[in-house]
Amino acid sequence: MRQHQRHLLDEPHHDGSALFVAPGQPGLGDRIPVRVRVPRGYGATEVFLRVDRDGNPLYFPARLDRETEHEQWFATELPVDNSRVHYRWLLAGSAGAPQWLTARGVADHEVTDAGDFRVTTYSPGPDWMLDTVGYQIFPDRFARSDAATKRELPAWARAAAWDDDPASGYDSISQVFGGDLAGIAEHIDYLNDLGVNLVYLTPFFPSQSAHRYDATTFDQVDPLLGGDDALARLSDALHRAGIRLIGDLTTNHTGWMHEWFKTARSERSSVERGFYYWKDDLPIPLEPWMRSFSDQWGGSWPAKPSDLELDYIPWLGVPSLPKLNWNSQELKRRMLDGPDSVVGRYLEAPFAMDGWRIDVANMTGRYAADDHHDAVARLTRATVDACNDGTGMLIAEHFFDAARDLDGDGWQAVMNYSGFIRPAWTWLTRADTNLRFLDAPVPIPRRSGAAVARTARHFASLVPWSTTLRQWNMLGSHDTPRIATVTGDRAVTELGAAWLFTYPGIPAFFAGDEGGAVGSNGENARTTMPWEQIAAGGGIRWDARVHDTWRSLVTLRRNHEALSRGGLRWVVTDDDALVYLRETATERILVVLTRAAWSGLTLPKWLSAAKPEQLFAGHAASVPSLLGTETGWELRSDATAVGIWLLH
Secondary structure, eight states: OOOOOSSGGGSOBOOSSTTTBOOSOOOTTOEEEEEEEEETTSOOOEEEEEEEETTEEEEEEOEEEEEOSSEEEEEEEEEOOSSEEEEEEEEEETTEEEEEEETTEEESSOOOGGGOEEEESSOOOOGGGGGOOEEEEOHHHHOOOTGGGGSOOOTTOEEOOTTSOOOOGGGGGTEEOOOOHHHHHTTHHHHHHHTOOEEEEOOOSOOSSSSOOSOSOSSSOOGGGTHHHHHHHHHHHHHHTTOEEEEEEESSBOOTTOHHHHHHHHOTTSGGGGGBOBTTTSOOOOOHHHHHHHHHHOOOOSSOOOOOOOSBOBGGGOTTOBBBOTTOHHHHHHHTSSTTSHHHHTTSTTTOOOEEEEETTTTTTEETTEEOHHHHHHHHHHHHHHHTTTOOEEEEOOSSOOGGGSSSSSOSEEBOIIIIIHHHHHHHSOTTOOOBOTTOSSBOOOOOHHHHHHHHHHHHTTSOHHHHTTOEEOSOOTTSOOHHHHHOOHHHHHHHHHHHHHSSSEEEEETTGGGTOOOSSTTTTOOOOOHHHHHHTOBTTBOHHHHHHHHHHHHHHHHOHHHHHOEEEEEEEETTEEEEEEEOSSOEEEEEEESSOEEEEEEEGGGOSSOOEEEEEOSSSBOOEEEEOSSEEEEEESSSEEEEEEEO
8 A cells, every 4th residue: 555645635534424424323232334435546455344342343344335536435334332332444455564544543553442433322412512603701801781880899809990901820819800791791792793602601609719610609690790680681691692601610629618618617517528528537638739739820719828737628739629529429419410409500490501611520529549520420411411401511621631531421522622722732832932731831832733633633532523523622711821822923823713613623712812812821811801992993902803803713614514513634734734624425625724834735636626615814814825737736825824715
């Protein structure tokens, strides 16, 4: 078999999209038609499907299903004999040694099962998720109503003017700008014009900090945000506008002023005592790295930390966040189980939210010898499904390898930090950056396109394709620097936005990204929306051209099924160029991203029978050159560029 040339179209391809795997949710015992595409002349005369059944590999020969002048399609059936099935293709022929085709690409060596394609019998989540464009709102920073300006602040809070810079570190905890839920409702027309159709609210429970991840109760909405009535009215208004709503819940910890924790400390015989971990019961010292993490992260203390000798176990050493102990059945009942639980209550009328984002999901239920993570995820999912008739959304925060948390009936997907944000940043970042990713002790590295694509493929290979299409992809969040600060270049930021809206998964962004918001860390990036400048058509804190770009990309995403449901085929992964196809049976879209001048290559003529239709013209970035010749489509770029074409 011949080796691939500069583009990857010379390699066999398979993904989980409808072109290759029969659509629909498989059940145990089903036989699913599957196909693999092999370039004609590749040299594969025998093709087998290797399937793991009960821990043992089986081989099924594939037949030649159809062929064209340029490619051959081989087909067989995939037996679904376990709840989780992984498989890969074996290609053999006289031209060379057999090769494996896995979700990580073609390999001419023996491979482990880690990179196999995957299917499961578990529901991946509602179909509407595939058509979603998400918008993250930090309620204190989006918009404030007239009523918000008249509310008295609690003792822990310090009022900030709307145009003040967000503080970092300890000062960020008490800095309150006064945004509220009614303020969001007053700007639904803006959301509709932008084109987003799902709002994710960071926590709305009462707390003792601006970020509200240290809830003092789960029984009501923070009066500072307008209370229960304001959330109910916002939910109703969003739904009438065709926009869904999810909230943010901490299942890993509460605040130390939470009513449960106060009872637990004052009444040692109380049932609430079992909701938390105590050093008398499980003496594990607070490690020095926890102190360092807390100091670097900024912590969440209502008072400065001076005494870390605590009688309870705090999350990562942050004293105001006592860690929940999921050995407690009563905690499960109150927090997770059924419509009367915390999870269920806000999915029911009058709030009628469409789901939850779960904070610190990767650590939830895990401490020392305990691991209740899967049980918590499954019970949360069961309540979300029951309250929303199987159409609710459940997204988990996860900064790392989430593979073992996404192969069952728990979380539907994660905030895709490892599989999208981190690789994207390493390609888009400035070479001289001193910014760091949240957990890393070194600056963000600048990597080649090949390394970035390899990272993205490896993480995507760990989950079923149905999960990949539902991963929550972002270029940053309320916990990270802004993408405009990561790149330091408007054209490169546009490059990242184009990538976000054309890549498999749910594209989502933090309010303000669409206007060029900046920020060097998670707290400093929690900027307010400059509504006066937005109304005036721009200003120091609002770039109208950037806004037009993001709005155009939202529209593009929502108008093309290939971008929301199509397969992904990498075409080029050079140092400064990433090129890929999104494909369905009726659409083929070519995406070209170059972070610098790129000499290009010639793509085969068969990719498009007629002149490609340009779908997006960059506002800050250039447009690559795509010219038809007798031999093919000549593609090159003279600068940072974005090209998106519909091929015919």
